[in-house]
Amino acid sequence: MAEKKLKRAIGSLQPDIDDILSWNDLPENAFEPASAAEKESFIQDRKSVSYWKDAWRRLRKNKVAMVAMVIVILLALFAFVGPFIVPYSYDQVISGANNIHPWHYSLEDQEKINAYIEEHTGSANLSPEEAVAQAEAEAAARGETLSAVDAAKIRAAAKANQGKGEENVTQDDAIKALGIKAKPFGYTNAELERMAAGESVFPHVFGCDTQGRDIMVRTMIGARVSMIVGICCAVIVLVIGALYGSVSGYCGGKVDAVMQRIVEVIYTIPEVLIILLMGSTLKPIFEEFQNSGDGPLQRLVTLLGANLISIFLTFGLLYWVTMSRLIRGQILQLKQQEYVTAARALGAQGGRIIKRHLLPNCIGQIVTTTFLQIPSAIFTESFLSFLGMGVSAPMTSLGSMCSDALGGLNSYPYRLFIPAAILSLMILCLNLFGDGLRDALDPRLKK
């Protein structure tokens, strides 16, 4: 009977039909009051995770950001550990290594190529200067000297013959004709000979530049400069911005008004223009200071390099504005929140309020903004270096390497594209990781 009556309840709340059917055989004690402990255990509490753990979980789920992070770590290893592995230094000129490509031909192949070229090219095709030089050498061997008239004759003859030879064979033609394949990595001939003698020689993976400096080690150093600049600038921006912003936001009133006017002026200054100007003018100022004596400050300048310091200073002076605005905004917003008012009403002091209430609430945004400052600083530094106003020779950076490579772009495109690719990859991955960081640290922003 009870069954019949209860079955008709309309819909929704019964979890299961069987439940209703079995509802006459409820346990004896079903209607006894439940104890508090029972109630307590009833709620399956989700494990409360700390903010950072939660953020890390979100970050780990973001595949793009994780891949970017791995690449950034690899690039950092490349930049910081790499130079210790490669036995060349960035300013070491390797004899005979001028302009070597990142590939080489074995000594036998080279002989074959030379033989092929010689075979197919007569001396008639010597350039006038070469012809004269050859004649001079021959004359010297005979113990005579070549007269100026003779030299002029030979030069004229060579000029007339030029381009008339049977075939003008270049190395490329020879390689094609012989079907020789290039082997990876660059070696100088001297190194190849040493290798033939059983010595192990570290290859020039990316070749060498016009002065015979190993490009790979230069790229590593360049990447290291970029990363140092990025990190230092981010720290400078964070420190200045956070201090300025929190003082301005916390004090409020007239102090805030004056400080904000200053910020507004700096904000509207055309940054790039001033950076260019400062980058170029601060450098000689520091250089002079560096040469002015031997105090601890001077030594510090020497240690860091005048140009790097000028870059840091430029960034420090201009880029903190955004950070300070952000922090001020956060503080103003948080100042009005009830829990801060509550904390204040309970007698908490200013410093404690900042530490316990304000910081935890805007830490996510601060971390993200600081981190995203790194790629932006690298970006700007490369721009400066490219225009020849960043770090100066023999020190190098990715930007100045690109600038150096501009001249021989058509013959040695890789000299530009290797540093450019590493630079772009670095900025890209830092940006992607920064985006991931923002999504992870500030879930409210995620769409």
Added chain:
Amino acid sequence: MAEHEKTGKLLEVKDLHVSFFTPAGEVKAVGGISYDLDYGEVMGIVGESGSGKSVEAYSIIGLLQSPGKVIGGSITLEGEDVLAKSKEEMIALRGSKVAMIFQNPMTCLNPVYTIGNQLIEALKAHDKKVSKQEAAKRAMEMLELVGINNVEKRMRQYPHELSGGMRQRVMIAMGLICHPQLLIADEPTTALDVTIQAQILELMKDLQKKTHMGIIFITHNLGVVAEICDKVSVMYAGKMVEQGPVDDIFYKPGHPYTIGLLRSMPRVDAESYERLIPIEGTPVDMLNPPEGCPFAPRCESAMKICLQKMPPYVELEDGHRSACWLRVQEQLQREKQGAAETKEVPEHE
């Protein structure tokens, strides 16, 4: 306004299940609720935030946002299955048959367009043939109807130039401009000042009488419900725990949660020494809903069975149902006392 007053069922919701598929897992925002609404009837849906009352309303009008999905049950509006409708049909339905107004009139009007523009747009969306002058005329009539004066000037104003109460009136005008049969009002007074709240409620009551439309009034405020509703559904953690005519709910509440809600509500006629009694504890985690009654941990008269099984519906009076083991217990006791005396609940669907 309403020339032909219809009677009978306007809306029927049966065993509706809505889930949000979040990365952390499935959140059963609405776990099987049923009710029906007649033409010209006003129903209140009451519950605290997160109880699923808005989600339930959004599924009627097809506005559920992406991770949310209706996974079971049916919604029938004027005999038509709403859930089976195509996207196009839903667009045609929204605004014309069913209108919705939202909680915060400050953010619900587009700040860059004039009031007139937004009103006319609502009309034109469903009546393509209407001329500009005609549309403007009807928009102004509508504004007058919701008690806005100086309408010609208002038509040219931007939302930020109006007060909150005024904006909510505009929202109502916009909702009613196509004469919908059903108006869903999602906490329309929550964001307003108390005096303005009363005005808006008065207006809605008035308009309801004039237009004979059905209203679903979502709120967490029982006072508002008493003011305007014919019947009430009380929701807790995605479940409908009690449902009935407004008087029954107020004077003979059958669920401890409803009782708690009533006790926590300030009353004008209360004796001075009476204190408001809050409901202790926090709502359950919707990611891991417990086996038994979701309210059990906060319920002062919770029993062992409450923690194990979801209680079934018990019909207390005609149209007044409650899902609580206490009521089941009472019913069983009554049965034991004498089967003959037990009132048979007539079978109906």
Added chain:
Amino acid sequence: MAKYVLKRVLMALITLLVVICLTFFLMNAVPGNPWLSEKTPTEATIDALNAKYGLDKPLIVQLGKYLENLIHLDFGNSIKMQKDRPVLEIILTMFPISASIGAIAILWAILVGVPLGCLAAYRRGTWVDSLLRVICTVGISMPGFVIATMLLHVFTGGIEGIKFFPALFKGTPESYVLPCLALGFYPMCYLSRQTRTAMLDAINQEYIKTARAKGLRNGKIIFKHALRNALIPVITYLGPQIAFTLCGGFVVETVFTIPGLGRYFVSSISNRDYPLIMGTTIFLAAFIIAMNLIVDLLYKLVDPRINLGKGGH
């Protein structure tokens, strides 16, 4: 409104003054002097030269004199690069080339970037969105010179068989293509990203819910309700972008050897031609500040929420 405009103009003038002073003092703090490369000048020659160009007076006096001249639009004469030619004249012959390249670049960046951003927001979560996001993130991660040199290498004969454009700038229409392309790429990607964010932001606003509840079609919701709101913040990004594009011109002009103001500015710095450096800096700074001011005022006009009668917030 008038008060607001006045305030902004005043602010801009102060900024300009700060730039002028900063430039002036920086310039003078640099060790060495412009006569160093002259063939071993004697002390007397240097003194005479300093006296001639007024470099022997105290800095403050020099600054005052300079400011006074500036009011009469007298930027002084070049002392090295093009000896004794008025700086203003040099600027005015060089600037049009830089400005036209910059204008074309920013124009195509807007015309392509904003619609792409809308497209990405409209098709969010699909492959179109992902593809655009990859392109734009790569785009804002590549320094200008990388794009410029890549274009230079690929399209001017670096790869066999492909030589569409001249490697050297000749002033002909086809020699404008690559520089403008290179210069506009970054702002295009940047604007596209900002538009996408702003669109998504707008789409999540409550008034979009209202529009949907009204029964409007998707297209109308996106293009009428979301876009108009999304464009307002995008306008604010335009100001800095214009400035950036102009300054990015330094690199592009160097790579494509364009005789523009940017390249000249860079070489005037390394040549320490003080009046030229100051003139160029001040001119460009004034231009950028004016651009920012215009964009800023434009923004206030577009957004009806800003009450023009009461001077804005």
